Structures are given as structure tokens and as C-alpha cells.
Amino acid sequence: MSNNIRLRFAPSPTGPLHIGGLRTALYNYLISKNLGGDFIIRIEDTDSNRFNKNAEKHIMESLEWCGIFPDESPTIGGPFGPYRQSERKDFYSKMIDDLIDKGDAYYAFDQTNELDELRKASEKSGEIFIYNWENRMNFKNSLTLSKDESKSYIDKGDYVIRYKTYDEKQGSEITVSDEIRGNIKINLKLLDDKIIFKKDGMPTYHLANVVDDHDMKISHVVRGEEWLPSLPLHYLLYKSFNWEPPKFAHLPLILKPSGKGKLSKRDGEKYGIPVYPISWKEPGIEFKGFKEIGFESTALVNFISLIGWNPGDEKEVFSLDELINQFSIERIIKGGAKYDYDKALWFNQEHIKKISTDKISVRALNESDITKEINVKKIDDLISLAKDRVNFQMEILNECKKIICYDKKEIRSNSKEIKLTENILGIIEDFIKKLEQIDNITPNKLKEIYFDMLKNNDVKIGQGMKSLRVLLTGKTSGPDLFTLTEILGKDKIVIRLKKSMNIIND
Numbered sequence: 001m002s003n004n005i006r007l008r009f010a011p012s013p014t015g016p017l018h019i020g021g022l023r024t025a026l027y028n029y030l031i032s033k034n035l036g037g038d039f040i041i042r043i044e045d046t047d048s049n050r051f052n053k054n055a056e057k058h059i060m061e062s063l064e065w066c067g068i069f070p071d072e073s074p075t076i077g078g079p080f081g082p083y084r085q086s087e088r089k090d091f092y093s094k095m096i097d098d099l100i101d102k103g104d105a106y107y108a109f110d111q112t113n114e115l116d117e118l119r120k121a122s123e124k125s126g127e128i129f130i131y132n133w134e135n136r137m138n139f140k141n142s143l144t145l146s147k148d149e150s151k152s153y154i155d156k157g158d159y160v161i162r163y164k165t166y167d168e169k170q171g172s173e174i175t176v177s178d179e180i181r182g183n184i185k186i187n188l189k190l191l192d193d194k195i196i197f198k199k200d201g202m203p204t205y206h207l208a209n210v211v212d213d214h215d216m217k218i219s220h221v222v223r224g225e226e227w228l229p230s231l232p233l234h235y236l237l238y239k240s241f242n243w244e245p246p247k248f249a250h251l252p253l254i255l256k257p258s259g260k261g262k263l264s265k266r267d268g269e270k271y272g273i274p275v276y277p278i279s280w281k282e283p284g285i286e287f288k289g290f291k292e293i294g295f296e297s298t299a300l301v302n303f304i305s306l307i308g309w310n311p312g313d314e315k316e317v318f319s320l321d322e323l324i325n326q327f328s329i330e331r332i333i334k335g336g337a338k339y340d341y342d343k344a345l346w347f348n349q350e351h352i353k354k355i356s357t358d359k360i361s362v363r364a365l366n367e368s369d370i371t372k373e374i375n376v377k378k379i380d381d382l383i384s385l386a387k388d389r390v391n392f393q394m395e396i397l398n399e400c401k402k403i404i405c406y407d408k409k410e411i412r413s414n415s416k417e418i419k420l421t422e423n424i425l426g427i428i429e430d431f432i433k434k435l436e437q438i439d440n441i442t443p444n445k446l447k448e449i450y451f452d453m454l455k456n457n458d459v460k461i462g463q464g465m466k467s468l469r470v471l472l473t474g475k476t477s478g479p480d481l482f483t484l485t486e487i488l489g490k491d492k493i494v495i496r497l498k499k500s501m502n503i504i505n506d
């Protein structure tokens, strides 16, 4: 597509994709598709210390499971590749040279231990160490050392490159703008001279991210709130390069189930809830994902779409296509929203209700526990009844069996439990006789007959229903009894009631 709308999801492969990252990917996808544009995946693997070799696979498979397919990515390629930053080193070197030539960046030769000591000393006196316009001339860098001295460090590769965030020749205040939060004023004097190029020959996130977003013609940068503090630096980099910045939107935090603080990966274990779309294995431990627990991917997508976005009306259950139609940056909320697992289960139930029963029916036909109890024509009705009563699709067949099974032991124990009276037993005897005389019977007719009998014998409806349920199914609770009678059919009802009466009279 070429309408200039291009959004990207740019994960760092440092670990598994959690639901925060998935939401960022989803929102980028939804906005791009809503505006008829392209969705790009770029892997930001410039941090070799934190690189995890299984992460990219986990990220890609999670997105695929959720139906979030990119138009361009490391796997499928595209016109702006490569899509892995480790393969784009040349792009960054060129831009670094440009910044140095312009005087917007400089080489710094300070050793890590020297800076660490300064950091510790500042901490002791209750201050935060910052390397910036106020003190950069006190350090070992290309602004303070002679050309020759600098060159000897540079030749050894013993340097980092820092961005000159502020100097006294420029104004100290800039205004950055965020699509969700509006304009934000920043005092540049308070910021540090961030490292944009590391000793290992790789750019840091900040430089690589800006260069790539520009090169890949990204129109909107939509990312987590934790990147908001980096926005001023990114703005300045765009300015240094004389590039038009994209639109920025920083998404609200996903909060812990308690509503207090940002949801972390550890909260999964702490609260016993999934935080990854698909399972993630580490030596000695496996974290189960939403998929393996039994969630529908459509339910997960729906659930996270609403953590941070308000559709503006009462509607809550959305398919991916409906989300694409309705999603907009304008309705993303500013404040954090909490992860409510019960709500996730509720979404799953809603999405299960929408699944067609065909596949499940085929499986049910192989279950003799089910087919010996009901006419195969009633299998779909039974599945619909079961679908409303489970959290996960994989529980449906068992629920069907539970609803439909007839268990003598349960009849015995539960009929004692609910204390069946002579009066009720007499009604049931009459009810059986009445049913035997009628050929076709609708659930409504059956209900009418039974309720009339209860009324004529002064038995409360509740008690009558419970008794009939126990005698028909052995259970004290379950789905709507008269819907169930329709699934069982009149003949089976009569057989079961007669059997139960025998069991009780035994």
C-alpha cells in the first residue's frame, strides 16, 4: 500500500513477548490497517549483552498466533530492509559521521570505572550524576583532548559517541508533541549527553531507532510510555539530521491486577496468571502462555485491545476486523489500565460462544458417553448449551458429558441430599404416566404440564425443579432444565425417570 501510512513494531529480542509488547504490536497494526497503511516489524538487536537467541522466534510466533501479520518483516523482507538492526550497521555509521561533522556529537574516552566512581560519589551526596553541558568539558573527550590524543583512542576503538544534547549557543527549551498527551515542554539543560554509539561498534537504541524510522518512512511511532523520556532526544536527532519527525504516541502502562504499579513479567508467577501469549521456556521452568492455557487468540486480542483504548460506546466484544474498523489513536486513554484476569476469562467465554460447533460436533460424535444418551441430531444443541458454561474451548466436550450423563450413584446420593418427599415422588409418577400418553412434546408443553402438577399439589416450583433435575440427571445444578429435556427427548426422559424411581425405591 502506498498512502504513506506506515507503522512499525520494533521489539528488542531480549526475552519473550509479553502482553505489554503484544498490545503495542496490536495497536500499531490496528492503526495502520484502520488508515489503510502498512505494518512493519523491525527487530532492534543492537544490545548484544541482552540478546536472547529464542526471543525473535517467540515474538514472531506470538504475533502469528494472534493473527497480526506484517506487510514487511525480517522474515518476509520488503523494500526498506534489512529489518534487523544488526544487519544495518552501515546505515548508522554514515549518520554518526554526519553528526560528528556537524558538531552535534562527540567522541568520549572516559573509562567505565572512572564514570562509575563519579556516579557513586554523586549518589553519596544524594545527587544524580549526569554527563552534560555543565561538565562535559571536564572529561576526556574529543572536545577536550588534542586531535592526536583523540585519534589514538579512536584508532584503538576505545571510545563511545555522545550526543551533544544542549550547549549554551542554543535555546534551552523545546516542545515535543505526543498524539495522546499533547505538547510537552522540555528543559534541555536537565538532560544528559546520551551515548548513541557504543564501544562494541553498534549504535544504541536511540540512534538506530531514529535512523531506521526515517529510512523506513515510518509515519507514526506508537510505543510504550517507558519511551516518553527518550522523546526529546529523538526530536533533537531528527532536527540534527534535518528530517521531519513522525507522529509520536506513547501508550499508557498496563498495571498489575491490583491496579498498583506497572505489570511485570514476575507478576505472572506472583498472581498465577499468564503474561505471555504463548508459552516460554527457560532452563528448569516453563511459563504457560494464554494459548496453552486454552484461550482463543481472538479473545486475547480483544482483551488487550481494551487495556488502554476506549471504543466510545458500550460494545466490548470485537473481532480483529471490527477492531480494525473502529480503532483510532484519538480514543487511546492517557492513564494506566489494569490487567484483570477475570475479564480475560469473560472475553474467552464470549469468543467461545461465537465458534461454530461443526468441529466440536465431529469430535462429540466419537464419544459414546454422548451418543448413547442423545439423538445425534441434538449434538449441536448440547454443544451450544455446554459452550455457555465453560471458560475454555477444550472443556466443551467434558462439559457435554457432564450435562448429559446419567449416574446412578449421584441419583442415590443427591436424592437423599435434597430430601425427596412422598408428595413429589407421587407427582413424578403421574408426570411419567402423562408423558407416556403424549407423542410429541415441546419443552414449553412439558414445563406447563409439570408446573401445573406442582401447583395442584402445593409444591414450590424451586423444589419441584430441583427434584426433577436430580431424578433426570443426578445433579443438583446445571443448565436450563427444559432446554436439556428437549435435547434428551421424551423417550429418554421417561426411561431415566423410571430408572431413578426404581433406584430410590430400592
Ligand code: GLU
Pocket (backbone or CB within 6 Å): 009, 010, 011, 012, 044, 205, 209, 221, 222, 223, 224, 227
Ligand atoms: N526496541 C524498543 C523496545 O524494545 C522499541 C521502542 C520503540 O518502539 O521505539 O521497546
